[in-house]
Amino acid sequence: MSSFQVKKVAVLGAGVMGAQIAAHLVNCRVPVVLFDLPARDGPKNGIVSKAIEGLKKLKPAPLGVVEDAALIQQANYEEHMDVLKECDLIIEAIAERMDWKTDLYHKIAPFVAEGAIVASNTSGLSITTLSEALPDSLKPRFCGIHFFNPPRYMALVELINTPTTEAAVLDDLEAFVTTALGKGVIRAHDTPNFIANRVGIAGMLATIHEADAFGLTYDVVDDLTGKKLGRASSGTFRTADVVGLDTMAHVIKTLQDNLGPVGSGKVEDPFSGIYGTPPVLARLLEAKSLGQKTGAGFYKKVGRDILRLDPESMDYVAGGAKADEVVGRMLKKPAGERLSLLRHAEGAEPRFLWAVLRDQFHYAAVHLASIAETARDIDFAMRWGFGAKQGPFELWQEAGWLQVANWIREDIEAGKALSTAPLPDWVFSGPVAEAGGVHTPEGSWSASGQKFIARRKLPVYARQHFPEDVLGANAPAFETAGTTLHEDDAIRLWTLDGANGEAGDVLIASIKTKMHAISPDVAEGLALGVELAEKGYKGLVIWSNHEMFSAGADLQSMLPAFMMGGAAMIEGVEAELQKVMLKLRYAAVPVVSAIRGLALGGGCEMAVYSARRVAAMESYIGLVEVGVGLVPGAGGLAYIARRAAENAAKSSNKDLLPFLLEGFTAAAMATVGTSALESRKLGYLLDSDVVVPNKDELLFVALNEARALHASGYRPPLRRLFPVAGRNGVATIKGQLVNMRDGGFISAHDFHIASLIAGVVCGGDVDAGTLVTEEYLMTLERKAFCALLEHPKTQERIMGMMSTGKPVRN
Template sequence: MSRFQVKKVAVLGAGVMGAQIAAHLANVRVPVVLFDLPAKEGPKNGIVSRAVDNLKKLKPSPLGVARDAELIEQANYEDDLALLGECDLVIEAIAERMDWKLDLYRKIAPHVSPTAILASNTSGLSITKLSEALPAEMKPRFCGIHFFNPPRYMFLVELIGTPTTEADVLDKLEAFVTSTLGKGVVRAKDTPNFIANRIGIAGMLATMKEVEKFGLTPDVVDDLTGKKLGRASSGTFRTADVVGLDTMAHVVKTLQDNLDEKSDPFYPNFATPPVLAKLIEKGHLGQKAKAGFYKKAGRDILRYDLAQDEYVPAGAKADEVYGRMLKKPAAQRLKLLRESEGPQGQFLWAILRDGFHYAAVHLGDIAESARDVDFAMRWGFGMQQGPFELWQQAGWTQVATWIQEDIDAGKALSNAPLPKWVFEGPVAKAGGVHTPEGSWSPSEQRFVPLRRLPVHERQLFPESVLGANAPQAQDAGTTLSDEGDVRVWTLDNEVLIASIHSKMNAISPDVAEALAEAVALAEREYKGLVIWSPDDKFSVGADLQAMLPAFALAGISAVEGAEQALQDVMLRIRYAGVPVVSAVRGMALGGGCELAIHSAARVAAMESYIGLVEVGVGLIPGAGGLTYIARRAAERAEASTGNDLLPFLTEGFTAAAMAKVGTSALESRQLGYLLDSDVIVPNKDELLYVALQQVKSMHEAGWRAPARRKFKVAGRSGAATIKGQLVNMRDGGFISAHDFHIASLIAGVVTGGDVDAGTLVTEEYLMTLERKAFCSLILHPKTQERIMGMLNTGKPVRN
């Protein structure tokens, strides 16, 4: 398959989804032009302009950095249709009206490039019906593409073909969406609401039905159906508020309009719940309207009570016994819930049973295999496990028997029996739908293997379903050592990999020692070293809990020794004889950030959150973070025409003093924690592959460690300037006296201490200043309050 080159994308429709899809294309640096109707008043691109401006205000931000909104080219259907000819991919994302979409297709068809792919972003309309408005020559290049909201953050994208869509078109689009946009792709059949929304919305409707039956309140239900159940922390009703009650009602209406009792035996349950209808009637559409199932009144959270037709205090929690039940192994958990006598336990069993039942009955209609359903629910609805995974883990035949018994007893939402394949044949023999050979496909009557396109070869350890027995990073390759909470291993005997696996991947003295040993081994026998962890935490920083016992026994000298050892490791990594590349995903905070910035290069997933956050616990960066800020400022100043260091130092000082964390890899680059030369990878599952290739490339290019150089510092005059600004902030009440003290210490280190401006210093000299300041804070009572507060509650203490 030839690689699908996407030089430019057109997005049609500047509504919520269209504008945010365009924003994500800008994030990954794909040129994009956003279309909408010409404005009736003012500039013709006024509708698009307002949508682009609004992108900068949304939270969570659809843009990696707000200024990238300017990368979105603006256009309208009256003047700019010729631009479509420059685009390799056209994504239509206008309102969910079949007639509007068909009219637009007729308008754009003459202008679309003869080789471009046209895709409709719809949450449930028939892709085949939409294709009927297209000329015959365009139909093979047309398909459905369903992004989940918000597109930047939601991993799932569903691709939907029609009978006339060429298979190669779907393969090309999957490769682009996977690698360039960083998404997980599921192929869905062209049925109402496809896979995730079909299963997910049916599940939400079933939940609301069971809520009425068992007489529970939304706050209790959300407590039961959130993290405790292994689902999104927002639970059921708060999720509906976030999605938008009008949006949910629209998806429900798609089911109502396109299904009946013959095509879906659960159809009677698709009536719009009275509470949902009432809230929509009142204009309470959820979070965007500041009122839905919940609303905020001052500091209080209220919930809507249908019987009283008013908001009442919220905050009720589930009975603790059910929280304990939900921590049990799957088989024991489901048995306890099924046999529970309390309404909360009965409710939990009912919604799990309803989900298993619905997914089994419709698997053959909506998806190629059970794997697609489980991936769709994990990636689109935030479940830790898909319904089939949980069912299989709990004991396939036993759970199936329980479900069928409830169906026969009239307890289920439908009297439709479980399909025969549940109890007979290969699935019953295998004990579930997921096996090493593949996942069950009712339409093909076999276990279908995972689709592997060339782009998937970049995913060394992609997500897999329970039962697939796919290779796991934790035990893959050849382990050379596993001591000090660091596994040192290799996949190819060319590049060494170090994976930290302490709690939150925190850096203890043992971790630091193990990393130093990994560097030494890489220098002796390998092309380089990659520091990578398979979870969504690179490292949350130094392990404070590991430091406290040493402090209690030996006093501050033990802390100073540990800090110096950590600094020595950072310099060991920086000046290693082979390239050390940090592969960053998720949180790289404090010492984790320092580990990354001292590496020869960084490869970062788009969703990487990098920063020096020690101020939050009353400390300063102590493992070379401030030394890095000072050195980088000197290097940038030297490369410029000016001699004043302060303008180059201010940004780094501010980031450290305010504990700023980049909210994306792009923003982390702006803060200086990633360099322009560092690679940003959209798909988290490609991170290790790219990092390994980076090390090999650096090795083949003859990489050598940087020369040790002295560099200029701003000196006491620079520190005085910074402290003068801090005084204003303290006296104005913007920072506390202790904040002022910490920031002053940071200023003293990054400017080089009590020396003249322009003095040349070494990294070791600045690290000595770091250690002294760090240790002085460890002894400070207010810092000790902050440390203990963080360790006990996980929240920063302001004092």
């Protein structure tokens, strides 16, 4: 196993990408020093200081918590070059100028530590050419590392080697980027714009071309090429605005400078004809309309209205047009039927979509051999770098490989395609045709190697029990893996068997309901899980391999009971749910919640009542019941009161109220932690909990946390009484709420709900310091919850949320 460790990273260049890469390193608790040129005026670190201040204002936020900006060490090339000697990884992220980059390499070379890796975050320049500026001793430890913007949120990182890069260097870097930074890594050949931008930007240019050919407006195109097509919701033109039209133009120029037709003296590319800068883009660039950053691009926001550009007049006109509903219905059909309908339809919109898909299939197949090791790399690049649910090869394969291939060939021969280049021979004959596609359980197709190649088996990937994989790979499915002890429509209780077939030693509970909502059946299943775990396992892990942990209690499942017996019927349901939460807390074995995505309302309560939480970095945790006119009803407020008492007990200040206010405010304002780090600040995660950068490692870490707790002699907390703030605390909080209500900051119903929350977290009408139990507070919680259920304003909020998915403010 490699001994390579990254104890500190240097990022060279405090521009948009460099600063955000530094921010993500800080999020992942990797020490980082950010370099830039010395400022001409004022402090020498002025350029870096300004960039770090800018991080605090960016949206989406590059930092998990804004205060962590202070953890980025500041440096400049004049005073701090010796700091580079402390760094195991140096990431160069200055402007895309070959001469500037090579000049910087000459300067840093004497200061690079022995064994350190140097990597360029270029988006398309030749890594091999860049390496030539380095001394021979550094060339084996140099490569390309291409983060996608914004680095915190985009999963993709491309690694690019040179002929002199040592294989072990790429392996070490892939392991670090995967597990420490939480990224999906693909390895790209050293070709212009690598894989994702090569295929993605070509696809955007093709879309612009086809939109013009079919006479479609930008808003309709974005509606067609967004979620309806299984791609990022921003579609094509909105994505260009968000990325920046200058950035897009730069990537296009890299294609123009390096690729051309036969005889051009450039690398031959049969699609080079589409690499010209679209006239409308050229005019926007000339007008300095660069998209979101300048307030205008293909779209412009005026007040609350989003206007679209009219390319003929270059004026902004009313936008918001949608695609034909018939096309939307076509896109919901199975893949084969869907593509057939699009190809053979009469209307402009479906024929446009077929053209866009055909162009991408055609482009990916023709270029596979030169830009990527396997088809899997192209599909992952489009998923992780451009937000597609499927890569082009996956969709092609799902729709019927040879049928789609023949359609593409017919269009090429009819002159409908963007290039006359034929599909490669391997498409129609040999292993791919026989297998029905490029992805098989054996591996994915390598056009350059003319064989199927399995995924790279680095030790870091042993931490991913159910990694994301491509269609056709027949990767293990968690729904059927291991040994099932109990399963119904709501939950599965199972163990992950060992490599040699031995039964797992930790029980896993996977919720199956829509959005993993906590219904009475789920609660019953969790209770059973605790009982089974206590009888013969080292712990219980609550985990589901989907985009969310739990969106909260299943209100819809409660409606029949409410209609039959009113709030009295619901009180019994809530009491059972509260008992389950206490059962999780006081289980004889550790219960570990493995959180990813949303953990809201009851999901948050399920997490805080566990012995330990293991959370993916992008976890969004909070008590949000106020949004539907309710208070947390499964122990969330009891948790806030207990935590305040525990924190006060550790302080010399015995006044409970200061320790209570943050938890009260978070519940009353339905505040959600927008990262695992922010959720820790709000008290939903503790310092002892684990934040995991890579979502696919969540189960591995959670199982090992349960085992470690068991091995250390885990005992559940003892049930004890704790003090509450009492009626004085309620009065103090309500005094502040009155000011907010009278100032118009909250509605009368918000005031009513917040007052009820205050009453519960302060323990009701009792003296300050009165000792209470969790069960006592849960009783107050239930009464407040059920009283609100019968309130007309709350019923309006519940029905509004269920019908529109958006909170009603009344």
